[in-house]
Amino acid sequence: xxxxxxxxxxxxxxYLRKDxxxxxxxxxxRRSLLKHESLKSMDFxxxxxxxxxxxxxxxxxxxxxxxxxxxxxxxxxxxxxxxRSLKTWETIFGHGFRAILVFAYEVVDPRFVSLFEEAFEFRxxxxxxxxxxxxxxxxxxxxxxASWETVSISSRAFRELRQPIRRFLDVT
Numbered sequence: 384x385x386x387x388x389x390x391x392x393x394x395x396x397x398y399l400r401k402d403x404x405x406x407x408x409x410x411x412x413r414r415s416l417l418k419h420e421s422l423k424s425m426d427f428x429x430x431x432x433x434x435x436x437x438x439x440x441x442x443x444x445x446x447x448x449x450x451x452x453x454x455x456x457x458x459x460x461x462x463x464x465x466x467r468s469l470k471t472w473e474t475i476f477g478h479g480f481r482a483i484l485v486f487a488y489e490v491v492d493p494r495f496v497s498l499f500e501e502a503f504e505f506r507x508x509x510x511x512x513x514x515x516x517x518x519x520x521x522x523x524x525x526x527x528x529a530s531w532e533t534v535s536i537s538s539r540a541f542r543e544l545r546q547p548i549r550r551f552l553d554v555t
Contacts, residue, residue, distance in 0.1 A: 391443025391487040394505040404552050405430040423468035431553050435481040438472050440465055446488040460527050460535040469517050482517035500547045512548035519544045
């Protein structure tokens with residue numbers, strides 16, 4: 384099961400439930416063990432009748448992030464372990480499955496709600512969900528912090544690649 388204290392995962396799950404999108408919550412308490420490696424679990428497996436099934440890793444972020452001088456509004460970092468594990472899961476599941484990162488933004492300043500194509504209210508918070516295909520992200524990523532083993536993509540690349548999550552799902 385998903386980490387029940389993570390409000391980003393809970394909000395994304397409620398979003399899927401609201402639109403009756405079939406999904407499975409993955410147990411994140413343990414890492415899966417393969418022959419020669421340990422894998423971080425994805426957060427959700429989302430099923431689709433009309434397109435690829437999704438292997439989803441939710442990345443919760445606040446929007447805007449930073450302060451007004453920093454200009455950092457669209458945080459999109461992930462760990463190298465997140466990406467490595469998600470790629471391995473995509474290979475294991477094989478044809479018909481696509482790994483994506485879902486950036487779940489909690490819109491902490493109501494002045495910015497209009498920037499989002501879709502806003503979703505859950506437990507008195509406002510969220511917006513964007514998907515980026517793992518392959519697209521990996522092609523454009525740069526090391527953000529070597530010591531923390533994190534990567535990110537530029538704001539420009541993120542604007543080009545991100546899609547409202549609805550475009551990845553069988554919903555209108």
